[in-house]
Amino acid sequence: MRPLRIRxxxxxLSFVLxxxxxxxxxxxRWTYENQDVAEExxxxxxxxxxxxxxxRIxxxxACWPLDRATPAKALISLSPDGQFIAKAVARQGFPAIHGSTGRKDAPERAKGGAQAFREALRQLKNGGLxxxxxxxxxxxxxxxxxLPLMARMSKAPVLFIGMSCSPAIRLNSWDRAVLPLPFGRGAIVWDRDRFPGNGDMEAVVADWTRRLNAVEARADAITGLKP
Incomplete structure (x- = not known):
């Protein structure tokens, strides 16, 4: 049995993390750029x-101050790794909605993803996700x-968040995940949008991908974190 499958x-590990x-x-030492869009x-x-x-999970x-930000939940994968991360994030005030996008050949995952999507829309009626x-x-x-489909159906605003710190641990994972180290420099950069009323889905995906990459690149430039 894989260790992360043991409760x-x-x-x-989630407590330690x-x-x-x-x-x-x-x-x-944090630098915040364009945070007024989030404060609004x-x-x-x-x-x-x-x-x-x-x-940047x-x-x-660090990007969601519990004393004034909208109460939020996190949409986390149903995988064992996702459960582990969900527990660590939940300990800091972000309970999880468990789900996965799934594949057509994995009906249980697809079912979990559909349920998570419905829960996410309910959460977006009054809270953050x-x-x-x-x-x-x-x-x-x-x-x-x-994401664009969720934004279109919920009509909720979207906050694009770029986060970085240096020095940092870079994991040898598919996403080259970043974990913080103490006494360094950090940055959080913000951008905001809504799904346009008559927006083309493909165009929105391209635009939002560019904007999310832009805020992350800006945060990395502030801290000096290497690609």
Missing amino acids: AVQAT AAWMRFCFRTI VWARDGGVLAVFWHS GLSP AVTPDGPRGPANQMGEG
Whole structure:
């Protein structure tokens, strides 16, 4: 049996990871750019999509101040790795909606994805939802139609969030995931949009992919994190 499939191992590792992340976030010197667009959304309450690439999940709690941001949940994969990350993120105030996009040859995963999509739309009626549009299996930094479809159906604003820190740990995973190290420099960069009323789905995917790449690249430029 793989270790991450053991609940006791998941619970222990998620506890350690969450504590490590909190320690790092407190010691990192943060730069915030264009945060006023997020503050305006939080001040109005209501639904909001918080969007970042899968590689930055380990930095995501730093972008959502619990004292003033819209209460949010995270859309996390049903995979064992996803469960482990979900537990670590939940310990920092972000309970998970479990689901996966699934494949046509995997009906249980497809069923889980459909259920998660419905739960996500319910969450977006009044709260925030964190989404990684290239997860859970990639390709990295490539967006599908799931996020724009969710934005079109919910009519919720979309916050594109670029997060970075340096120095950092880069995992040897498909997304080259970033985990923070303490006493470094961090950056969070924001952009905002809504699904246009008569928007073409393909054009929106291309535009939003470019904008999400742009805020992440800007955050990396601020911290000096290497590709």
